[in-house]
Amino acid sequence: MESTLGAGIAMAEALQNQLPWMENVWLWVTFLGDPKSLFLFYFPAAYYASRRVGIAVLWISLITEWLNLVFKWLLFGDRPFWWVHESGYYSQAPAQVHQFPASCETGPGSPSGHCMITGAALWPIMTAISSHVATRAHSRWVRVIPSLAYCTFLLAVGLSRVFLLAHFPHQVLAGLITAALQLGELTSPNSLRLLSPYFPRCYAGLADGPPGTHGAGAKLLRTDLTGPPAGCQPHLLDPLYPGPGSFLVHQSGLQVV
Numbered sequence: 610m611e612s613t614l615g616a617g618i619a620m621a622e623a624l625q626n627q628l629p630w631m632e633n634v635w636l637w638v639t640f641l642g643d644p645k646s647l648f649l650f651y652f653p654a655a656y657y658a659s660r661r662v663g664i665a666v667l668w669i670s671l672i673t674e675w676l677n678l679v680f681k682w683l684l685f686g687d688r689p690f691w692w693v694h695e696s697g698y699y700s701q702a703p704a705q706v707h708q709f710p711a712s713c714e715t716g717p718g719s720p721s722g723h724c725m726i727t728g729a730a731l732w733p734i735m736t737a738i739s740s741h742v743a744t745r746a747h748s749r750w751v752r753v754i755p756s757l758a759y760c761t762f763l764l765a766v767g768l769s770r771v772f773l774l775a776h777f778p779h780q781v782l783a784g785l786i787t788a789a790l791q792l793g794e795l796t797s798p799n800s801l802r803l804l805s806p807y808f809p810r811c812y813a814g815l816a817d818g819p820p821g822t823h824g825a826g827a828k829l830l831r832t833d834l835t836g837p838p839a840g841c842q843p844h845l846l847d848p849l850y851p852g853p854g855s856f857l858v859h860q861s862g863l864q865v866v
Contacts, residue, residue, distance in 0.1 A: 611696065613777075613779060614687065614689075614692060614696070614777055616778075617689060617771065617777035617778045617779065618689060618692075618693060618704050618706065618777075620771055620778055621689060621706055621771050621772060621774055622704055622705055622706050624768065624771060624772045625705075625706055625707055625772060626705060628772075631772075632709075632772075635768070635769040635772045635773060636709070636769075636773075638762075638765045638766055638768075638769040639723065639766065639769040639770060639773060639775070641762075641766075642723045642724075642727045642762070642763075642765075642766035642769065642770075643723060643727070644670065644674055644722055644723065644726040644727055644730075646727075647666065647670045647726070647727060647730050647731075648667075648670065651666060651730065651731065651734065652666050652667050652670065655733070655734050655737075658737075659737060662733050662734060662737045665733040666730050666731075666733055666734060669729050669730045669732070669733065669791075670726060670729075670730040672791075673725060673726045673729045673730065673788065673791060674722070674726050676725075676787075676791070677720065677722045677725050677726055677784075677787075680719070680720055680725075680787065681716065681717035681718070681719065681720070681722075682717070684717065684719040684720070684783075685717040685719070686717055686718040686719025686720075686777070686780050687718060687777075688714060688716075688717075688718045688774075688775065688776070689718075689771075689774040689775070689776065689777055690708060690774045690775075693706070706774060708774070709773045709774065714775055718775070718776050718777065718780050719776075719777075719779075719780040719783055720780055720781075720783035720784035720786075720787050721767070721770055721775075721776045721780045721781045721783065721784030721785075722784065723766050723767075723770055723775075723776075723784070724763060724766060724767055724770070724781050724784030724785045724788065725783075725784035725785070725787045725788045726788075727763075727766065728763050728766075728784065728785055728788035728789075729788040729791055729792055731759060731762075732759075732788075732792050735755050735756065735758075735759040738755040739752070739755040739756060742754065742755060763785060767781035767782075767784075767785065
C-alpha cells in the first residue's frame with residue numbers, strides 16, 4: 610500500500626513542479642467541483658431551467674453526500690499532506706511538494722467527495738443538456754460536446770485534488786467509480802417519484818448540524834469525522850485549527866519535510 614501512496618505523492622509532486630503556473634486554475638476547478646457549489650450554483654440554475662432536473666440534482670447531492678460520509682467512515686483513507694509527515698516514507702528524501710489551503714482538510718480521504726458527489730449530481734444536468742442539443746443539432750460531434758465537457762470537468766476536478774494534496778489518485782478514482790455505480794438507481798424515475806414527498810422533511814434533517822449532511826450523518830453513525838487526526842495537527846501551517854474542512858493561509862514556498 611505504501612508504494613501506491615508513494616506513487617500518488619510522486620504524481621502530485623510532478624503536477625506541482627511541472628505545472629506551477631496552473632495553480633490558480635486548479636484552485637478554481639476544485640472550488641467549482643466542491644459539493645457546496647452544488648447548492649450555491651448548480652441546483653438553483655438547474656431548478657430555474659427545469660424543476661425536474663433541479664429536484665434530481667438536489668436529491669442526488671444530498672444522498673451521495675451522506676453515502677460519501679458512510680464510505681469515508683468505513684474506509685478512512687489517509688490524506689496526502691499529513692501522510693507524508695507521519696508515514697516516515699520520506700524521511701531520507703523529502704518530497705518537494707507545497708501546502709495549499711485545501712491540503713489541510715483533516716477528515717478521511719477515501720473516496721473523494723468532490724468526484725463522487727459532484728460527479729453524480731451533475732449527471733442529470735449533463736443528460737438534460739445532451740437531450741436538448743440532440744434535438745437541435747445534426748452533427749454527431751456537436752451532440753457529444755456535453756458529454757465531453759462533463760468528463761473533462763471531472764478529470765480536471767480529480768487532477769486538482771491531487772495537485773492540492775487533498776486526495777491520492779486512487780481516492781479520486783474511487784470517487785468517480787462510486788458515483789457511476791450510484792447513478793443508475795438514483796436517477797431512475799421511480800426513485801425520484803418515491804423520494805419527492807419526503808424532500809422537505811429529509812432536507813431539514815440532513816441539513817441539521819455542521820457541516821450539513823456530514824453533521825447529521827456523523828450523529829447517526831455516532832462518530833466524529835470533523836476533527837483532525839492526531840498526526841495531522843502538528844503539521845498544519847496555523848497551530849489553531851479553525852474548524853472542519855479548514856482553509857488555512859497558502860504559503861507557496863513551503864517544503865513538506
